[in-house]
Amino acid sequence: MKIKCCDSSLDENKAKDLLSNSGLNRTKMKVTILLELSSAKTPLSVADIYQELGDESCDKSTVFRTINQFKEKGLVREINLGEDFNRYEIINPDHEHSHHHHHVRCRECGDIKLIEKCDLSPFEKMISKLGYKKMEHYLEFTGICSKCA
Amino acid sequence: MKIKCCDSSLDENKAKDLLSNSGLNRTKMKVTILLELSSAKTPLSVADIYQELGDESCDKSTVFRTINQFKEKGLVREINLGEDFNRYEIINPDHEHSHHHHHVRCRECGDIKLIEKCDLSPFEKMISKLGYKKMEHYLEFTGICSKCA
DNA sequence: CTTTATGCAAACGATTTGCAATCCT
């Protein structure tokens, strides 16, 4: 059977495995935060994560520390959508599509949508000719969505 | 592919005209800051601007307020290169090339280079189909430059 | 038991704001 390609949800056991495989401790907070990230439909800010923890709450600094560890281990990607804070998105190795994509954010209502397609290889080839290695790119769109237009 | 070191320099009179045409007062600080931006080879942070003011110095909050007015009037473009602060770049109507371009930033030494070529129309067409209007995009590259490799 | 994680409070850096004094038109 097929797995929906945009659903990168984890269950608790998979989350714990991911943590162990990344060399992180399987603490309650790390599992909780990882699950929250995995079920999010759009990239989350630390504030988003923090305020949706409910009864599994913790200090905001713990969210920051946890997210930073996830980032170092490559479990999440940090992105900036022109807001004055960062957002984080899970990188789930089980799902090709979660590896690289972009976003469109409505400048009016703030709604965020994902864009899967991305081919910037011509750009990267050009830049490689200048001697750059380990290229990465960052591409985001904004516009006014149909509801707000 | 071209790396461009664009010369969008203004002189004092042109700067004053630009301000007037934008409906801003021609104060000493506005002229000074606009000139500094116009002669910069890379996008500047507020801290960059502030510390290079020399004898024309002012309070940092004035730099922020001025930059924000420039931004509202479309005289500068705000960009984020993955640092924890924003940078600003003059948009000089006299120079085609200053209207739209991108950057490569070395993740090791922080050096920034400009890239002129940009054709993301296929992306924007795709997104327009989703009903978005007034599309804008934001594209930046990072890598390890030849000196640091 | 030794290391890592967490809570709490304080520290920080970038950016914003209130207010009184000063500049621009």
Add this chain to the structure above:
DNA sequence: AGGATTGCAAATCGTTTGCATAAAG
């Protein structure tokens, strides 16, 4: 004169850090 601008200090906001205690391996 009257609104816009600036300096200064204080306030915000996102993020980081030091330290003492609790949890993980």
